[in-house]
Amino acid sequence: MVLTSKLLAGKVALITGCSQGIGKGILEMFAQNGAAVFANDVVEGSLDSIATALTDKYQVEITPLYFDVSNSEQVKQAFDKVKAHSEKLDVLVNNAGIMIDALLPMISPDILTKLFSVNVFGTIYCMQYASRIMMKQKQGSIINLASIVGVEGNIGQVAYSGTKAAVVGLTKSAAKELARYNVRVNAIAPGFIDTAMARSIPEQAFTEKLNAIKLGRIGTPEDIAGGALYLASDLASYVTGQVIGVNGGMLV
Amino acid sequence: MDSTSKLKQVFADSLGLPLEQITDDLKYHSLPEWDSIAHMSLVAAIxxxxxxxxxxDDVINLSSFAAAKExxxxxxxNF
Structure with missing residues (x-):
């Protein structure tokens, strides 16, 4: 993608779960577009080399911030650091998430707890503290990663799709609560995206999914990053409460 | 300005109330001025x-002026 101007110049963003896959793609696109980014992952040290490389490449400040989004206290401490370091936060991307597939009778309480803790509780915790900063600024953009299966459902993903459907609902509710403060909240619902997670499924299932995509190709992390860039930028200043499908016309 | 006076001023400004109405007995939802929206402004101001x-947890437990001090x-x- 070639852009003629840096859409996020002067903005400060926090992206969760960005050591690989979609999060990494969003991180690079935000850096390319001039944002200073607090890059989060739960694995200590996993972003150090990426942050250094992107800082050198794009001449923007990329700060690794290691915390577990499902731990409310760690989330609070992370946002305290953001406040102390930057005194503002323009964009939050809630990308951190886990996927565990299980047919309905096989969903254990442990699976449910893990999925909802990260995908739903983590998203809400980060929105709570980000919105506190953004409300004071009277501006901000929160972008939550949902999924096509959160809207359409999928075999073997009752629990996972439940978390992503929750993300759709919490996005729309937060958008309504925060609109009075000029804080926008939107979600992206990716389709089948070329990540390590997607490549791990059986070959036949992979081909079937590919055949269901109208644009005839698997999506890339950059495709999702493009949607996030739009929602983060002032181009989307009148867009809130939306769930944008970035899926190549995929049918589930 | 001491901490109590500072906090009283924050409550008065955020809730749109006169200073003399800010007492330990002032409770969340006890007046129309201290509704959930004003509560958010109060938290931001604090x-x-x-x-x-x-x-x-503290945002949730901030149920009165006395609780705020605590x-x-x-x-x-220090108060």
């Missing part, structure tokens, strides 16, 4: 004034 970030004590503010 954060700013005392350079802290109230935790979510909570702020945990953050090292």
């Amino acid at each position: 954060d700013d004034t005392f350079s802290i970030t109230l935790s979510t 909570i702020l004590t945990k953050y090292g503010v």
Whole structure:
């Protein structure tokens, strides 16, 4: 993608779960577009080399911030650091998430707890503290990663799709609560995206999914990053409460 | 200005009430001025004034002026 101007110049963003896959793609696109980014992952040290490389490449400040989004206290401490370091936060991307597939009778309480803790509780915790900063600024953009299966459902993903459907609902509710403060909240619902997670499924299932995509190709992390860039930028200043499908016309 | 006066001023400004109405007995939802929207403004003003970030538990427990003083004590503010 070639852009003629840096859409996020002067903005400060926090992206969760960005050591690989979609999060990494969003991180690079935000850096390319001039944002200073607090890059989060739960694995200590996993972003150090990426942050250094992107800082050198794009001449923007990329700060690794290691915390577990499902731990409310760690989330609070992370946002305290953001406040102390930057005194503002323009964009939050809630990308951190886990996927565990299980047919309905096989969903254990442990699976449910893990999925909802990260995908739903983590998203809400980060929105709570980000919105506190953004409300004071009277501006901000929160972008939550949902999924096509959160809207359409999928075999073997009752629990996972439940978390992503929750993300759709919490996005729309937060958008309504925060609109009075000029804080926008939107979600992206990716389709089948070329990540390590997607490549791990059986070959036949992979081909079937590919055949269901109208644009005839698997999506890339950059495709999702493009949607996030739009929602983060002032181009989307009148867009809130939306769930944008970035899926190549995929049918589930 | 001492901490109590500072906090009273924050309450008065955030809730749009005269200073003399800010007493220990002032409770969340006891007046139309202290509704959930004003509560958010109050939390933001407390954060700013005392350079802290109230935790979510403290935001929920901030149910009166007296409770606010008690909570702020945990953050090292002396009354």
